Amino acid sequence: MHAAMTRAWLIGAGPGDVELMTLKATRALAQADVVLVDDLVNPDVLQFARADALVVHVGKRGGHPSTPQAGIVAQMLEHVKAGRSVARLKGGDPFVFGRGGEEQQALQAAGIEVEIINGVTAGIAAPAAIGIPVTHREHSQGVVFVTGHCAGNGEPDWAALVATRMTLVIYMGMRRLNDIVSALLAAGMSAATPCAAIESATRPEQRHALARLGEFADAVARAGLGSPAIVVIGEVASLALARAADDASGSANNETVAR
Incomplete structure (x- = not known):
């Protein structure tokens, strides 16, 4: 993908029921080259991702081993800088106890614009x-x-x-x-x-x-x-x-x- 078209999204997958995802979320997911998905996201939502998308599971759930937050941000930056578009898929809403604010700050600090797509919390x-x-x-x-x-x-x-x-x-x-x-x-x-x-x-x-x-x-x-x-x-x-x-x-x- 040409670097000028590179994009990053923080997407809320909603509370669990696939039908509670927004239309905007499904459209963005269909565009992404790489999908970084949280543990609590219903795997059925990945039906909206491209068949050739790279799907990476980055678990974040209380009391269980999980990918460090810094590691998730590093992965996003690595893919975006390589010209790939990245969707960060989170349960619920990315800005409600989802660490979306931290990820937005990290991406913006690296000069990368990120689109926030709300989910039903x-x-x-x-x-x-x-x-x-x-x-x-x-x-x-x-x-x-x-x-x-x-x-x-x-x-x-x-x-x-x-x-x-x-x-x-x-x-x-x-x-x-x-x-x-x-x-x-x-x-x-x-x-x-x-x-x-x-x-x-x-x-x-x-x-x-x-x-x-x-x-x-x-x-x-x-x-x-x-x-x-x-x-x-x-x-x-x-x-x-x-x-x-x-x-x-x-x-x-x-x-x-x-x-």
């Missing part, structure tokens, strides 16, 4: 998959996306977040769920606050657990839920609770309801 898609709207005029004036994975970055100010009275959507919070629940209760959040955890949202293996904050960590443990999962804490989660109560069989979503 799991923090919105996972709650929606079980009927939870992250905002609702009767329940919440807003939503806060926060990471529960605090390696090297300090703890979120849980007391300040509780004080907002907004919906809390927690990414990467499953391994520290006991600590997070304890911090929220210590900060004055009611033990009766509705909560949900959704694992593998929008995928066929999707599962979830629903409980009040006081019993939430135990309910999630009993259900055997693990990563990748999204945690929702706030009154809007009561809409899923209501839906679960209406579902007498409880089997439609393979759900676990704790009361």
Whole structure:
């Protein structure tokens, strides 16, 4: 490919369901010479890549061995400088806990323009998959996306977040769920606050657990839920609770309801 046509994309693949990818994402993927793909991306989305594209798996997931971030950036730079167009394919949205900002900065520092293609982030898609709207005029004036994975970055100010009275959507919070629940209760959040955890949202293996904050960590443990999962804490989660109560069989979503 002629160097003048070289391009780089940071593409959000969405939360898991291939049909939740954007049209723009599929078009860019069809142009790329090289595709660097994250572990959490549904491999079925690679159907949109060129048949002759070089596909490189660069895993990034909590608690597992993964390609160092610097190594991923180095690979992107190497390919682009060699005249190849590169698509960096990430789960969800590249700019929501996806390190897309770091990769954009590194590429720009090397004089390479990068196009950002948004994806549907799991923090919105996972709650929606079980009927939870992250905002609702009767329940919440807003939503806060926060990471529960605090390696090297300090703890979120849980007391300040509780004080907002907004919906809390927690990414990467499953391994520290006991600590997070304890911090929220210590900060004055009611033990009766509705909560949900959704694992593998929008995928066929999707599962979830629903409980009040006081019993939430135990309910999630009993259900055997693990990563990748999204945690929702706030009154809007009561809409899923209501839906679960209406579902007498409880089997439609393979759900676990704790009361």
